[in-house]
Amino acid sequence: MPYEKTYDLLDLAIKMQSCREGVSLNDICADFHVSRRTAERMRDMIKGKFPQTEIIIGENGVKRWFIPQGTLRDFIQFSAEEVSLLENAKELFRQNNMMEKLNILERLTDKIKANIKSNVMRRLEPDVDALMEAEGYVCRPGPKPNVDTKNTSAVRDAILGCHKIRVEYRKKSKEIKEYVLEPLGFLYGERNHYLIAKHDGSAPRCFIVNGIKSVEILPESFTADQNFNLKNFAEESFGAFHEEPFDVEWLFDPAVADEAEQYVFHPNQTLRRNPDGSLTVKFRAGGRLEMDWHLYTWGKHVKVVKPENWREFLNQR
Numbered sequence: 001m002p003y004e005k006t007y008d009l010l011d012l013a014i015k016m017q018s019c020r021e022g023v024s025l026n027d028i029c030a031d032f033h034v035s036r037r038t039a040e041r042m043r044d045m046i047k048g049k050f051p052q053t054e055i056i057i058g059e060n061g062v063k064r065w066f067i068p069q070g071t072l073r074d075f076i077q078f079s080a081e082e083v084s085l086l087e088n089a090k091e092l093f094r095q096n097n098m099m100e101k102l103n104i105l106e107r108l109t110d111k112i113k114a115n116i117k118s119n120v121m122r123r124l125e126p127d128v129d130a131l132m133e134a135e136g137y138v139c140r141p142g143p144k145p146n147v148d149t150k151n152t153s154a155v156r157d158a159i160l161g162c163h164k165i166r167v168e169y170r171k172k173s174k175e176i177k178e179y180v181l182e183p184l185g186f187l188y189g190e191r192n193h194y195l196i197a198k199h200d201g202s203a204p205r206c207f208i209v210n211g212i213k214s215v216e217i218l219p220e221s222f223t224a225d226q227n228f229n230l231k232n233f234a235e236e237s238f239g240a241f242h243e244e245p246f247d248v249e250w251l252f253d254p255a256v257a258d259e260a261e262q263y264v265f266h267p268n269q270t271l272r273r274n275p276d277g278s279l280t281v282k283f284r285a286g287g288r289l290e291m292d293w294h295l296y297t298w299g300k301h302v303k304v305v306k307p308e309n310w311r312e313f314l315n316q317r
Helices: 001-018 023-031 036-049 081-096 101-115 117-134 149-161 288-301 311-315
Strands: 052-057 063-066 135-137 163-170 176-188 193-199 205-208 212-221 246-252 270-273 279-285 302-304
Touching: 001 023, 001 036, 001 063, 023 036, 023 163, 036 063, 036 302, 101 193, 117 149, 149 163, 149 212, 176 205, 193 279, 246 288, 288 302
Parallel strands: 135 176
Antiparallel strands: 052 063, 163 176, 163 212, 176 193, 193 205, 246 279, 246 302, 270 279
């Protein structure tokens, strides 16, 4: 059985134990992107390995399966990336002065760490520290870029192993160029996420993450720069302003339409490419001040179609 299928089965077993109402075949199909027949085989394999699996009848007579609590105690472990994610979330709450949520998350983190065997935690700690040092945040409200998680995962692996990477990178000129980089860390911003890396011994520079089209981890290693401080790349953050939603329509000219199409400005946005190559973006939301700040970053390449008379509307606060 391929390793990834083994991981899927373990993830399914964990889900069956953590989900008190049980897991249905439809849940398996949706969560693991498999056919119903494959979902049935996965369920049967779990039942074969864990005969204590129980079945309950849910709403509308739907069968759901669950594994009693404690069954998987020795199977569930945590990775350095998972632990560092908790630490990064705590730092985000701290930066945004969300102290109540920070305190809750700290208690949750302590409980999780308490369930990690001490010898395993000792092995994880160096990698957790390395990942924490390699990630920082530029906190800005607004749209977020679409990012290929496979590429960022490969870069994180390279950072942990101090391995160089070969990337295909799409520049703003739309030219695709190949670079061999020494990855140092990530910065997460409002308009873009950035990989901070060295190229040919140069000073650290920014590469837009969604401009990275492919990543290859090379066997060649590099020595991490002990003088590099990721926090020096971070910018000051500001909070979002919420107000009554209104209809929004932006028109990006052909010069930036390809770039704008890569962004998620709002979860419920609609995008339309026009015959002249321009891009129309529509959504409904509040936050006119943050929108204006974001529109400013696009300069003359974007026009506000709705609301009409944007400058007058902006001053109606």
